[in-house]
Amino acid sequence: MKKLEGKELYRRLQEAKNAKRLHAAAVQQNVTLKKLVEEQEKMIALQAKQIDSLEELVESQKLLLEEFKRIIFGRKKKKKIQDQDDDGENSDGNSEGGKPGKEREKSSYQRPIPANVTKTGTHEIDCCGTCKTKLINKRPVEKYIEDMVLPDEKENPLKTVEKRLIETGWCPKCRKQRSPETIGGAKVQIGPNVRAMVAYLTVVQRQTYSQITNYFKDLIQINISDGEIAEILRQQAVRAGPEYARMEKRIAMQKGVHSDETPWKTLKNADGNYAWIKTGTETMDAIFSLGKSRGIGNARKIISAENPGQAGISDDYGAYDSVFKEHELCWSHPHRKLRDLADSDVFAGESKSRCKETFDEFKKLYADIRDLLNEKIPFEEKRKRKPEFMRRFIRLAQPKDSDPKHLQKIKKTLLEKINNYFVCVAIEGIPMDNNKAERGLRPLVIKRKISFGSKTGKGAENLGILFSVVMSLWWKRPANFFSAYADLLA
Helix, strand or coil: CCCCCHHHHHHHHHHHHHHHHHHHHHHHHHHHHHHHHHHHHHHHHHHHHHHHHHHHHHHHHHHHHHHHHHHHHCCCCCCCCCCCCCCCECCCCCECCCCCCCCCCHHHHCCCCCCCCCCCCCCCCCECCCCCCECCCCCCCCCCCCCCCCCCCCCCCCCCCCCCCCCCEEECCCCEEECCCCCCCCCCCCCHHHHHHHHHHHHCCCCCHHHHHHHHHHHHCCCCCHHHHHHHHHHHHHHHHHHHHHHHHHHHCCCEEEEEEEECCEEECCCCCEEEEEEECCCCCEEEEEEECCCHHHHHHHHCCCCCCCEEEECCCHHHHHCCCCEEECCHHHHHHHHHHHHCCCCCHHHHHHHHHHHHHHHHHHHHHHHHHHCCCCHHHHHCCHHHHHHHHHHHHCCCCCCCHHHHHHHHHHHHCHHHHCHHHHCCCCCCCCHHHHHHHHHHHHHHHHHCCEEEHHHHHHHHHHHHHHHHHHHHCCCCHHHHHHHHHC
């Protein structure tokens, strides 16, 4: 082997030294690059999560925008009716306005013949109006005109004024002035019919103070102030108090109770800015509580105070979980959510198909249970089918990878609350939806949009009593409401 000497040795040693230095630098650079790659991978993963979150947020915003459009403009109407069910809905959940297969009778376009005729007018004819020839085979043709008497300054058929001469006398034995009725107070007072009409206009017609004032001024020619209206409502609420208490006891004796809540703004001296409703499963009685908070304590106090063991029907608001021992969740809420997803233009392709498929399965299950509950067979026979329905429920609620995020969330909630959806098949007399409470709240929601709430907690409390008594009575006896209301307050 050739011995390295001089310049060659130096060159070789220099190359080895450089290689060692470059190797160390390369090793260090490799470590740095590995750390950089790891950081880039973490950043890419984070960005992927952010993209998923943004896509989910965009999806949520699109769905929210669709919901706002439905609220403002209503649902889209299908041009062609296909696969329509008995309840008037298509397989995609859109109502097409009315029940299918039933033509409207011609008589429904005409006004019915009035039961009470106030006067009869005879219109005779002897000869032809053109040629003056005497007519033969004459016969009367019945026609009716429904009209009203309009008030004016000279005559107002709606207004009555009674002048009372109340005799008084001195009792020498008691040494007191006596009279057949109380003679204190203002010289001109408002009568009981006007007071009942104020309660009716406030609750049933949802009118404001100014509208009530204009009604009495224009039609009855009675001037009534805001202060008088407020005092009348207070007095009517006091007189309706005993019936309010009786209604609470009647509702507590029923198998189940529907409940719901809605915002109700109360400016001062109130527990909160919400209104609650509870109504039994067997009667039209409904209790309204206004100016309350939305907390669990209020839910227990308002909904189940009279009967803590009573079964309840409500939406999925968390406060109800600790209120009812047996809690039936409303099927209409997930039905509407799934229908909106199935109808949504946000999804396409497989996501759209999954939403449509899930809604169709849920809708069919909903209809089958509803039909079973309406069948006139022993309830024990209905209860036996509960496992079958639960298996179908679990199958349709199982999440799949192709499900969009919102559908996965709905399915997860359904599986977590599965037992609460089948109380209706376990306990006789419990319905599967909370539509009764939601319909009962509708007049109050309209009232809120017109009047914007109450000024004080006491005013909200009085209005809650009146809404409970007046609306319940009007739902039960609309034809003779005023006489029934007078008897109730007597």
